[in-house]
Amino acid sequence: MRNLPFQTFLSHFYQTPKGLSLLNDEKLLIERSLDKVFGYYLVQMGMTCEADLTQKCRVSHKVFTDLALPKNVSPEQAQEFVVADLNYLPFKDDSIDAAVMPHTLESVSDPYHLLRQVDKMLVPEGHILITGFNPFGCQIIRQKMGENRQSFNRANLVKESRVVDWLNVLGYEIQKVSFSTLSCATKDVETYQPSRFLLSLEYWMDKVGLDLGNVYCVLAKKKVGSPTPVGLNWRLAPWQTVKKGRVIANSEVHQSRAVDSSNK
Template identity: 30%
Template sequence: MAQWLQSPPGRYLLDWEQAQLDRTVTDLFGFHALQLGLPDLAGLRANRMPHRWVASDSLRAPEALPLPVADDALSTLMPMDAGSALHCDFDALPFPNQSLDLVVLPHTLELARDPHDTLREVERVLVPEGRVVIVGFNPASLWGLRQHAGHWRQRLGGQRPLYLPSAGEFIGYRRVRDWLRLLGFEVERGRFGCWAPPLRSEAGLARFAWMEQAGRRGWPVLGAVYMVEAVKRVRGMRLVGLARRQKVAKRAAAPAVVANRGTPPAWRQGWTNADETHTQEND
């Protein structure tokens, strides 16, 4: 993936993703943010959280990437020097439960050993109302179709290299949304980009730059890459068992005003007493 990003289509894709991430994370507030994978993309550079990490599942560290010192409250983390990255398995993150406010996944699910476990780990470490931003290749695009055709040519004995990186498996946009909903996330927005044809030369991609606006208006869901932003929702609690019965009992024992039908009003009591006195005198 890192080698492909140095090619003309890789730089074209990286420019779009960098611009979209800068616009997305700049207004997300909190204390702790994490980027999982793809250290070539500075997904958190526009974010203003005081503690940010870039995690990688390989020992290759990004060059000249200043990282803040780890927060002491996160006891499972060791302090990191500037220019180093956090190395860990994506399906076993070294963070406590509900400790991160933002997690960015740039092509992480496609390259992960188990994308389901990775997404479950992200849900575990996110605080309630925490956010996750996912970036991935769109298989329902011209780039995805060319990649699929390249796989078929290789199965038939062809030697031409694939257009996109061969590692990983593309995950569709709707499939990612379904996974997020199953884990209790609420998808807030999604967007597509990179509508140029799958060409290898920089001049060819620049020749079809007009397709960016045309694709955004005419066929938005056919972009080569998508971005999904979702929020972790935690539903409200309900009283059950003994606590619920106690609450109902207190509500039933509340004082209420009840009219006493056996005692006549004061004006009738006066008339009754006068009638009894008059009757006694006549007797």
């Protein structure tokens, strides 16, 4: 297999039964996370599949960007497509209300550099949504050891805890972290119902902080720092002392102490 970018590989992998199972889990997580995200402009960075992952999002205008225009893209979608290197995004600062990154961090060499770029693009109170494969997910471990091991091992698989740490450093409010259901085998999503054992196992694993779902989704909001009003953060000069509501010099304090000690 050629050394294609990971998102380009996913566009083919998601057409297989194993990949389709993971894709449907991811679509469900994205739909639930974007349910209450509003705004004028949304940018999806990277096309991992032909389906519109943000179809149910309520943002007015959607823009897609990737290294190349997909083959099966419609003329309407082509007008909203920006061909660009994901390491150097050509968008203005404070111009985007929401950024969707499906496995985008797994496709670049410096994920934190990309996050800093997206942070500049987002308006205050804007949202960022990141999806990725859980390195400890059962199907992901199988893929890293199976026929697609070359592509999965070359991908920069990042744990959700690392993504949360990066967003916290940038000053984001983590609104939601969700995982797909536990699954170690390919399943038909239309008829699949998790067993009681799996549901019980997921419940207790969530209680102890262990998440082994194959796909994770992180939703965060860009917080705005409140300015400090001028005049409130004041301090007295170090050579001054407050006494009985008035400011006196330190020399006066020493003189008064000397008089008191002589009287004693």
